Amino acid sequence: MNPSALLPIFVLFSAALKAGCYTTQPHDIVPGMLRGKDPYSEKKCDGTRSTACTDCSAIKICISSDETKDADNPRQACPASAPHCAMSQTGAVCQKTPDSSIEECSAASSDFTCTGPGFYPDSSSCQQYHDCSDASAEPVTYYCPDGTRFSSKFIACEQYTGSCPKVCNQTNSETIFTAFPGDSQYYTYCQFDTTLTPPKLVNAYVFACGEEATFDAKLGKCVFKCPKVGLFANTANPKRYFSCISLSGKLTYLEMACGAKMTFDAKAKKCVAIIPPKEGNDN
Template sequence: MSAASLQMLIAFLLRVCLAASQQQQQLTPGIMQCVSEGRFPHPEDCGSFVDCLPDGMGGVRAREGSCNGLAYYPTLRKCVSLNEVNGCQPRSARALVADPKLDFVCEGSTSEFVCADCKTLVNCVNGTAYPEPCGSGDLCALKDLDFGGGVCYPSHPPECTCEKPNQFKVDLYNVGRFFFCEHEASEPTFYDCPEDHVFDSTMSQCRNYAGLPECTRIGVFANTSNCTEYYTCIFTTTGWLQKSFSCNNETQTGFMYNEESGRCEDPCSWDTGTFSCSSEGRFPNLLNCHSYYECINDLTKETGFRQILHECPEGHEWDPNARQGFGHCVRQGSTNSVCVPLAANKCTVPNDQCLP
């Protein structure tokens, strides 16, 4: 072969190698060259797919995803059973690891990619949840248009990020979970509320899903926002356990919980300690041992009496038996009778509930 022929052959081989190299570059890195965002079939494996995501520099990058032994259905952009894609023999037969605790997120989405929380993508296959935690910098985002559902996406959605430092926010997909950012736009740290609790962003704390006050001690307490209910506070190794109960049922209505008696009662029978003059004299204040009422006839008043609340001097209390039963302020603890003030009930009874 002449030198000229040899040079032409070498040049041809170089062109072939260059073309092959360019074709190979379309498949690497990340198996394929992405031209737009979205979820696409894997070019070499029917049991895998490729997510094309922003690369942070104005372009898109490829990231492989595996159905782990199942088949990828391109039209639906989902992982499905092998018998739903004719002739599919996945290259990888590694089994998915299911998490029954997350099956609830697959209700109504038997085969779908969904977000269980800001950092957990769930591959729902026939109603079974297969979680796929998102890597550093990625958050679970719902991208139905391009990905047909959830995807671990760079720094998105904004609801799963912090706008300012030292901020607590509720998880976008799971109200029983919250996260904290030490710095603005830093990687969030996620926490779980106790069972049956949700995170209240305004209070920056977990609260009972029924809106019950937070427990601070063991006991049974009225739900002051709705006193027809009461709740228990029990401390366990995993934290406070709350359980709600109702005072009313099919045979009993209008009852409220009385913390003093520890029973559900008709609130119209409660002694609220409210005082109104009915005769002249001085009378004890049932709600406060250190004060008393003075009642004086006064026809200019609607009740017929001028009613005045007086305070005893510091260190003194009202003794209704002093001065032959007329009552007087005496030094605290100087009498045989022990004053126990009536506890004001925390519950508010509707004005029309106890009308005659």
């Protein structure tokens, strides 16, 4: 090939790099795998059992084993105190934990609690992370392949050969929140049952500091780093924002809150009214 023919290609490639149109990621970054809920195969009343699971959280009474009359067998949801249906050789029973022998049920279960919008690392496994649309929303869970762990920098899985760090090591009466190990963008509240000896971990709630903020273990709170003077959204809480000012030549900030039924608009740099979705509109 004529060397002069390569010149236009090189010029275009250089321009793309300068414009930020061409980006690369490290080779050890891979996307997470969506953890979905497979279709559940309803268990049959085959004459050997008195009950059967109709899905992961419902049960039916096997009055008839005739498949043509199966629709007449009574069905009901498992109670809130024992919300998971589990199968055995003699039948089905509602219990507190998912049935690990049924892949569809164990794969669909998640005890992670969303505390705000965004992506969150899992408190029990560094190979899992969760996408939350809002606080208390149902999380969408992703898995990282073996040899990788969640990276908040790439919102993907990065190569990792060590073991997952333990989030809640022990009770600590001196602090309410603890830093999330290996990632200062997050912090945790570890809930222990102190009536037991030794105290038993009940749950671990993961919170996010948001963009440009990190958790300060000494202060026990997130600290925002002002990029410049102005107003900036708190990406961990849409109702709050930061007002960055110059004080004695040093950038500092005040954390502000929007009024009721309002949220901060990062583009408009002000609080705006929350527009409720129209009924019947799923978009």
